Amino acid sequence: MTKRDTRQRRLVLDAVRLRTDHPSADEIYLDVREKDNKISRGTVYRNLNVLAEGNEVTHVKVPSADRYDLRLDRHYHLFCISCGAVFDAPLPYQDDYDKRVEAETGFRIQRHRTIFEGFCPGCLAKAGRSAEVAHTPEEAL
């Protein structure tokens, strides 16, 4: 039950580390595929799970498809509900939240995840350009 150092696992880890844009499993698959056109989706998905469990990459849970993050410290994320882009949020992780909730609920808390939802600057610009009449980006998009 020891974890092995396989060429495929190494390729997946390197691929995650080469990107700062929170890629999905499938995007990682496509990246790795450039270096090894034999590696299978299953292997990439399996390795991403293994690496996330081993805390070598971070699993970011957002709608539609999960993402992977090279950052290992706990932090929050921003999710663009228009284009799906994910960014790191500039707020510190609130450790005390976990303690407070644990004390008040009887849960044994491991962590919390916070996702900010909204429109990224790029999508706001597009919306502004294509619809002067619209009052919200939602209307324009």
Add this chain to the structure above:
Amino acid sequence: MTKRDTRQRRLVLDAVRLRTDHPSADEIYLDVREKDNKISRGTVYRNLNVLAEGNEVTHVKVPSADRYDLRLDRHYHLFCISCGAVFDAPLPYQDDYDKRVEAETGFRIQRHRTIFEGFCPGCLAKAGRSAEVAHTPEEAL
């Protein structure tokens, strides 16, 4: 494009309002099915989406299957990573977070979602009972 008041939509809304345990779409489907054994899954899923957009129910996004909440005010959730149960968290929604992130990132933030992950009291009890040797509920479960 006006929303209609159909028997099916009413049944779905009522079903959500009768539960405080954050049921999944399929659980709502099963509940509604007791009152109307003809209603289809598609209709329930469609109506849950319509009701969530219209802010008549709240969509809670957790791993595996999304849940629905009768509460309409913004609040955080606890998710048991062992049994999948969802509870409301006893912490106030931080409005200022949205403003701060908006100011610092250029995003237009609509809201944020926070999910606490851990083991619920019930699962902790089970784990404690079935494994005195284990040091963490993870080991025991």
Add this chain to the structure above:
DNA sequence: ATGGGTGCAAAGTGTTTGCAAGTAT
């Protein structure tokens, strides 16, 4: 009457898994 809503079944999407063969330790 008319355009949203429904039931049904099929199609999606993203991810996991069973199996036989391969390989790190």
Add this chain to the structure above:
DNA sequence: ATACTTGCAAACACTTTGCACCCAT
């Protein structure tokens, strides 16, 4: 030698959708 890993394809779980008919407005 042992047991973790891989590639492949099939299976999965959850959700959405196309279509013809229906019904609230």
